[in-house]
Structure formats: C-alpha cells, structure tokens
Amino acid sequence: GIQVEQSPPDLILQEGANSTLRCNFSDSVNNLQWFHQNPWGQLINLFYIPSGTKQNGRLSATTVATERYSLLYISSSQTTDSGVYFCAVISNFGNEKLTFGTGTRLTIIP
Amino acid sequence: DAGVTQSPTHLIKTRGQQVTLRCSPISGHKSVSWYQQVLGQGPQFIFQYYEKEERGRGNFPDRFSARQFPNYSSELNVNALLLGDSALYLCASSLAVTGGRNEKLFFGSGTQLSVL
Numbered sequence: 001g002i003q004v005e006q007s008p009p010d011l012i013l014q015e016g017a018n019s020t021l022r023c024n025f026s027d028s029v030n031n032l033q034w035f036h037q038n039p040w041g042q043l044i045n046l047f048y049i050p051s052g053t054k055q056n057g058r059l060s061a062t063t064v065a066t067e068r069y070s071l072l073y074i075s076s077s078q079t080t081d082s083g084v085y086f087c088a089v090i091s092n093f094g095n096e097k098l099t100f101g102t103g104t105r106l107t108i109i110p
Numbered sequence: 111d112a113g114v115t116q117s118p119t120h121l122i123k124t125r126g127q128q129v130t131l132r133c134s135p136i137s138g139h140k141s142v143s144w145y146q147q148v149l150g151q152g153p154q155f156i157f158q159y160y161e162k163e164e165r166g167r168g169n170f171p172d173r174f175s176a177r178q179f180p181n182y183s184s185e186l187n188v189n190a191l192l193l194g195d196s197a198l199y200l201c202a203s204s205l206a207v208t209g210g211r212n213e214k215l216f217f218g219s220g221t222q223l224s225v226l
Binding site (some may be wrong): 044103 | 154215216222
C-alpha cells in the first residue's frame with residue numbers, strides 16, 4: 001500500500017516562531033488532508049489539499065502532487081498549536097481509504 | 111450544528127469481554143468510518159459504511175464488526191478482547207464515500223478503550 005512519511009517527527013519551538021511540516025507519499029493521490037490532533041485526542045481537519053496552495057489564517061498548505069509531497073506552514077505559533085499534525089492520503093491505486101502518516105509532534109513553549 | 115459524537119468517552123474491559131462503541135455522524139452525512147489509533151501512531155482504518163452498507167474494511171480480524179443504522183449512526187463491536195485492542199477508537203463522518211474528490215473527513219473525540 002501507499003507509504004506516508006512525515007518530518008520532522010518532533011518539533012519544539014518558542015511561541016511566535018514559524019514552522020514547516022513535510023509529508024512525503026509514495027504514490028499518486030487523489031485526496032490529501034492535514035489534521036491537527038490536540039492533547040485531548042480530538043482530530044481537527046485543517047485542509048483538504050490534493051494539489052495547489054490554500055491558506056487559513058496563520059496556517060497554509062501546499063501540495064506538489066507531481067513530486068509527491070505536501071507542506072504545512074504555521075506562522076506566529078501559539079501554545080494552542082501544540083499537538084500532533086497528521087497528513088492523510090488516498091492513493092489513486094489503493095482501496096480508496098485514508099492512510100495516515102507517522103505524524104509530527106509540535107510543542108510550542110510560552 | 112453538532113459535530114461527530116461518540117460514546118462512551120472511556121471504557122475499561124478485561125480480556126475476553128465484548129465491547130460496543132457508538133457514533134453519530136454530522137447531520138446530513140451518510141458515511142461513517144471507524145479508525146483505531148494506538149498510542150504513538152497514526153489512525154488505522156477499520157471500516158467504512160455508506161447508506162447502511164459496508165464499503166470497505168481494513169486489515170483487522172473478524173472479531174471486529176460494525177453496522178450502520180437507518181439514521182446513519184453506527185456501532186463498532188469488538189469480541190474476545192485482547193490486550194492489544196487497547197487504543198483510541200475514532201469515528202469519522204463524511205457526506206459520501208471517502209475516496210471521492212472533495213471528500214473531507216470530520217472526526218469525533220474518540221472512545222479510549224483500555225483492556226486489562
């Protein structure tokens with residue numbers, strides 16, 4: 001099946017810093033979503049972005065489908081941004097179910 | 111509008127017991143998916159139901175089963191619990207079958223199952 005790798009696995013930043021999270025996938029996809037899992041376990045859908053660029057406030061995402069990667073940018077980090085960020089994809093050749101990546105654990109220090 | 115709701119939030123069972131987890135999707139959503147998330151890992155797909163029919167199954171044993179009701183709510187059943195079944199069980203809803211373009215998943219807060 002499709003492999004989804006995220007980097008870095010862990011990231012610790014001071015409040016106000018910017019960060020870039022990366023998601024690499026091994027096959028062509030028709031669906032890519034970014035999620036934030038807060039410390040209480042709730043998964044929040046941030047972006048649906050199989051290609052192109054989107055922005056929502058301090059967050060933006062870019063997917064370059066031809067090169068099989070996606071980036072999530074977080075600017076002016078706040079402590080509430082802490083948690084685990086997951087990239088999830090659906091392969092064009094798989095069972096059409098979301099496959100989640102390994103996650104990036106982000107910790108924002110006040 | 112209410113989001114995806116799951117019950118119970120926490121559950122403790124012993125090996126060999128059976129458990130039923132419940133999920134209500136967002137109003138208007140017809141598809142429900144179940145995921146298992148073991149500590150430190152990403153969620154793993156278990157089942158998807160759409161219009162009360164199973165539309166996909168992940169790599170889980172037959173001890174896991176699910177169903178969807180006419181009001182689109184869903185139950186996940188796990189029989190003969192093992193210690194390794196301890197995990198966060200997440201339910202997600204979408205308008206249609208996940209896999210279609212523009213289909214976003216919305217997750218509930220999950221049920222934390224501990225098997226002792």
